[in-house]
Amino acid sequence: xxxxxxxxxxxxxxxxxxxxxxxxxxxxxxxxxxxxxxxxxxxxxxxxxxxxxxxxxxxxxxxxxxxxxxxxxxxxxxxxxxxxxxxxxxxxxxxxxxxxxxxxxxxxxxxxxxxxxxxxxxxxxxxxxxxxxxxxxxxxxxxxxxxxxxxxxxxxxxxxxxxxxxxxxxxxxxxxxxxxxxxxxxxxxxxxxxxxxxxxxxxxxxxxxxxxxxxxxxxxxxxxxxxxxxxxxxxxxxxxxxxxxxxxxxxxxxxxxxxxxxxxxxxxxxxxxxxxxxxxxxxxxxxxxxxxxxxxxxxxxxxxxxxxxxxxxxxxxxxxxxxxxxxxxxxxxxxxxxxxxxxxxxxxxxxxxxxxxxxxxxxxxxxxxxxxxxxxxxxxxxxxxxxxxxxxxxxxxxxxxxxxxxxxxxxxxxxxxxxxxxxxxxxxxxxxxxxxxxxxxxxxxxxxxxxxxxxxxxxxxxxxxxxxxxxxxxxxxxxxxxxxxxxxxxxxxxxxxxxxxxxxxxxxxxxxxxxxxxxxxxxxxx
Numbered sequence: 001x002x003x004x005x006x007x008x009x010x011x012x013x014x015x016x017x018x019x020x021x022x023x024x025x026x027x028x029x030x031x032x033x034x035x036x037x038x039x040x041x042x043x044x045x046x047x048x049x050x051x052x053x054x055x056x057x058x059x060x061x062x063x064x065x066x067x068x069x070x071x072x073x074x075x076x077x078x079x080x081x082x083x084x085x086x087x088x089x090x091x092x093x094x095x096x097x098x099x100x101x102x103x104x105x106x107x108x109x110x111x112x113x114x115x116x117x118x119x120x121x122x123x124x125x126x127x128x129x130x131x132x133x134x135x136x137x138x139x140x141x142x143x144x145x146x147x148x149x150x151x152x153x154x155x156x157x158x159x160x161x162x163x164x165x166x167x168x169x170x171x172x173x174x175x176x177x178x179x180x181x182x183x184x185x186x187x188x189x190x191x192x193x194x195x196x197x198x199x200x201x202x203x204x205x206x207x208x209x210x211x212x213x214x215x216x217x218x219x220x221x222x223x224x225x226x227x228x229x230x231x232x233x234x235x236x237x238x239x240x241x242x243x244x245x246x247x248x249x250x251x252x253x254x255x256x257x258x259x260x261x262x263x264x265x266x267x268x269x270x271x272x273x274x275x276x277x278x279x280x281x282x283x284x285x286x287x288x289x290x291x292x293x294x295x296x297x298x299x300x301x302x303x304x305x306x307x308x309x310x311x312x313x314x315x316x317x318x319x320x321x322x323x324x325x326x327x328x329x330x331x332x333x334x335x336x337x338x339x340x341x342x343x344x345x346x347x348x349x350x351x352x353x354x355x356x357x358x359x360x361x362x363x364x365x366x367x368x369x370x371x372x373x374x375x376x377x378x379x380x381x382x383x384x385x386x387x388x389x390x391x392x393x394x395x396x397x398x399x400x401x402x403x404x405x406x407x408x409x410x411x412x413x414x415x416x417x418x419x420x421x422x423x424x425x426x427x428x429x430x431x432x433x434x435x436x437x438x439x440x441x442x443x444x445x446x447x448x449x450x451x452x453x454x455x456x457x458x459x460x461x462x463x464x465x466x467x468x469x470x471x472x473x474x475x476x477x478x479x480x481x482x483x484x485x486x487x488x489x490x491x492x493x494x495x496x497x498x499x500x501x502x503x504x505x506x507x508x509x510x511x512x513x514x515x516x517x518x519x520x521x522x523x524x525x526x
Contacts, residue, residue: 052067053244072204074520076205078092103166105161106155110158112228116224117203124187142179186204207521221239222236250264288334290425293420298364309396311355329492341473367397372401382404386402389401436480
């Protein structure tokens with residue numbers, strides 16, 4: 001019997017009962033709970049993306065930054081989505097089923113769903129959106145996520161059939177409202193205004209539609225009055241501000257300039273939790289933080305040197321100094337929010353100065369080697385990099401130093417492997433393969449730094465075909481054991497996911513994925 005990738009129950013039962021339960025929640029349970037909350041209608045929510053100063057595009061299929069996705073998720077829906085317990089439930093699809101050979105999904109769409117321009121969403125729009133991601137002639141960042149799809153067929157106006165070349169466990173997650181590009185856009189609107197125009201003034205089905213976009217400052221959204229979820233949104237609109245420094249968010253929320261922020265500075269969480277005017281949410285985060293190294297050039301093409309680095313870092317000290325205890329050390333790529341695949345500790349990721357020095361002695365790298373470690377900002381990213389450099393220098397006698405760049409520039413250097421090393425990370429992803437396949441498969445979409453191991457490739461490919469959660473977890477640990485020993489990335493820590501808001505904000509559900517825009521429909525101000 002096959003098992004659900006998400007729950008461990010019989011897969012076909014999961015597909016049937018999840019769809020039914022999700023519909024009931026949307027139409028009854030959520031409405032009753034919000035009446036109990038005493039939620040009011042109207043008003044404009046002033047929300048802020050902290051730590052970001054740019055949104056590059058509102059085109060889901062072209063988006064790449066988390067800030068892009070968190071903004072555009074205000075305006076779009078996908079076939080399925082994650083609920084408050086991070087379980088897959090219906091979104092634009094009313095329900096779905098899968099063939100016995102696990103290679104064909106049939107999605108039955110909601111009828112009467114309206115785009116922001118009044119047009120009806122149909123199977124034509126679904127096929128157009130997903131085919132656009134798969135089009136090899138279009139440069140789409142998340143294209144590799146959908147390469148197992150062999151066909152997208154329109155059965156009728158409200159039914160779509162998606163076929164894959166083999167069983168592919170990550171598909172439902174990739175078709176969700178997460179940062180994958182699978183959000184459904186209007187085929188008609190796109191044809192009228194073109195790609196460039198759509199990126200600035202897109203037409204989706206979401207609870208809010210774009211009214212104004214002030215680059216590097218804010219995005220203004222207004223309610224979509226024909227939104228398909230009954231009774232939502234509560235708000236008249238959302239102003240989404242970009243605030244580059246997280247500490248500035250504290251000043252803004254305490255001063256009443258904003259109502260809600262995407263995160264909270266780690267150092268201020270204890271104080272904020274005691275403030276009677278502020279609510280702080282805290283859940284284990286879908287994130288990992290690591291040092292990426294250019295494995296194609298000295299000194300990081302030497303595995304003994306990488307092992308020395310890994311054991312020269314005192315991760316618990318970083319968690320205390322940088323996160324103020326709001327997180328945990330990482331011994332691999334998989335965060336604690338995926339407990340069925342998570343490994344808490346490994347020797348190679350444990351502070352051991354003597355072993356670190358022994359590994360250095362085996363390497364071709366000499367003490368005093370100079371390395372620039374790219375980072376950005378002036379907050380905890382920079383602080384984390386400074387501490388890592390100091391630890392490596394103290395234990396191994398190196399000359400590591402931070403190089404502070406603008407965030408967009410730093411990310412482009414990471415993508416091009418135009419670096420020696422960079423402290424970076426992966427956040428808001430909920431699918432196991434995004435932590436393994438995308439980062440460590442030889443052809444992984446985010447394997448920018450040149451890691452390749454045929455055995456790891458084989459294990460990752462097997463995990464993609466496995467729908468039994470326990471078996472997927474075992475395969476993940478096998479691959480990660482090798483990855484950790486070869487120090488493909490220098491794993492550091494996993495942080496808690498926070499948000500902070502005024503007490504007048506009601507109905508906000510904190511998600512470890514931190515998919516901010518998708519969390520606005522049930523929110524009200526009082």
